[in-house]
Amino acid sequence: MTSVRNRSRLRKGEGEQLRREILAATRDLLAEKGSHDLVSIRDIAHRVGVSPPSIYLHFETKDQLTYAVCREAFEGFGARLLPILAGEGDALDRLRRVGEAYIRWGLDNAALYPVLFLGEPPESMEHEVMAGDPGLLVLAGLVALVRLGMDEGAIRGDSTPEATAWAMWAAVHGTVLLLSSKREWMQSHLAEADTPIGIPGVDELIETVIEAVFRAFSPADG
Amino acid sequence: MTSVRNRSRLRKGEGEQLRREILAATRDLLAEKGSHDLVSIRDIAHRVGVSPPSIYLHFETKDQLTYAVCREAFEGFGARLLPILAGEGDALDRLRRVGEAYIRWGLDNAALYPVLFLGEPPESMEHEVMAGDPGLLVLAGLVALVRLGMDEGAIRGDSTPEATAWAMWAAVHGTVLLLSSKREWMQSHLAEADTPIGIPGVDELIETVIEAVFRAFSPADG
Known part of the structure; x- marks a missing residue:
């Protein structure tokens, strides 16, 4: 006893x-x-x-447990990205750095990334997700920084700040997912086959994406 | 009997x-x-x-059956995109149209899209996937069109054709996934909450992404 x-x-x-x-x-x-x-x-x-x-x-419940795991991961995500969003440098330079940090963080957390960024949060946790979730704070910070950059003339204003921020998000989100799923699969299964499908390097693709986003949203010349 | x-x-x-x-x-x-x-x-x-x-x-096997479903879906994908890749118009214009068609096809097939573009194909089918898969033909066609555009001076040549094609793919891939998972979730759960997270419209985001890709890979001025 x-x-x-x-x-x-x-x-x-x-x-x-x-x-x-x-x-x-x-x-x-x-x-x-x-x-x-x-x-x-x-x-x-x-x-x-x-x-x-x-x-x-x-x-108490499985939802509380899986939410605790996701919350912890999103806190690491916020700790990595929020200081860049709120930090020094002009808007476009900060966006470039936050974009690269996003992709690198996604690849460092490749196995959990789809759970965090593709699925829905556990149902009973939706209220907590809305209140102060670090993932949503990053998205809100991104939209705010894009708006600031547009006001300062450092980011082109053809689209709304929301659509611009989501377009940037789509580019880095797609890059993380292609690098961590498709590229790996193609590398292991197509590399030895005599195939015309070229597979870019990880650093090469990240640089191409980040520079492309930078060019795409730089202000129009004259 | x-x-x-x-x-x-x-x-x-x-x-x-x-x-x-x-x-x-x-x-x-x-x-x-x-x-x-x-x-x-x-x-x-x-x-x-x-x-x-x-x-x-x-x-004969579950793999053959799930492969038949994926193959059929990829054939619809190829039938929609290959004629644009191989069709009329200059390279950048064709890329713009293929990008928009990709996103629209992804949204029309939103439920199956993650099975086709995030998971791996059924293991025993890998050989068939490599030989003439319409999904891989689209990717090969995209790389070839980017290479052609670079040769003609219509697409900027800062990166390799492979990295450029994958960066374009990442942008439309991420857009399909954000629109079909995150945007839907945010719309239903954050819309009624008093939140600062703006959610762009579907057509607005597609146009912003396509125009951004177009600008990003247009040749440098002067």
Whole structure:
């Protein structure tokens, strides 16, 4: 009886350690399966090596757990991009740096990226997602910076700030997804085949995309 | 006994009809589940209302069946885009039209698009995918048209034709995915909330992206 009581009343450090292990296992499973719907509390408990009730000591529902993982990832995303958006340099220069940082962050987090940027957040978490989500703060910061650049004449104003910001987002979003899925597949399966499909290098494609976005939204000459 | 024999020896038209129904059910299931791995012959048989062995009369393996669906979709994709790539007009004008047609086709096929353009093809089908796949023909045609445009001086030659073609692909790929996943989600969940996140219109974003790609790869002035 004593040993059972000891196990459920974990010392503070042990509880925190288990919580970290649960988050790490959930993150790995989300990355492997690609969707919240395909990961169960049972899978997570199995991966950590504990029983499902041990998970519920730390997280009330699966949605709260998968949301905690996504939130943590988006916090890393915000920590990387928000200082650039709000930092030094003219608008177009900051946009160029934020675009490259976005792609690099996406490739560093390639397995989780589709869960974060293609799927929908866990349903019961929608309210929290709306309130202060770092991913949405980055998007709001991007639109604000584009608007500022247009006001200063540093970014061309043919389109609305929203459409311009989303067009920039589409370019870097598509680049992350092509580099992490299609390019890898083509490289392993078409490289040895005698095929006319050329595959650009990672750095080469990133530079081409970033320079193209820069040129596309620079102000019109004279 | 006679009726059983009649059912297994289908008249020609009935077999073709069942084949179409199997393909349609598989297409729907792939679009709903988002991946080959999540669709089973049992699911497909259940959706059509036949037994699994009836499926095997038409397709030897699940891979052959899901490949047939993807192949059919890519044939529609090629039929829409290849005539533009190989058609009239200067290179940059054709690229502009092929870019817009790509996005419109992606939105018309939004549910199946991630299966076709994010996942990998069924493993056993890789050889067929390499040989004459219409999706790869479009990519090869795009690279060839970019190369032609660069030779003619109609497209700027700062990057390789491959990196330029992939950068264009990234822009339209990202646009299809943002419009069909993120924009829809934001519209339904952020519209009623008092949020500063502006959401561009579909036509507005498509036009902004296409014009931006056009400007980005036009030859440098003077």
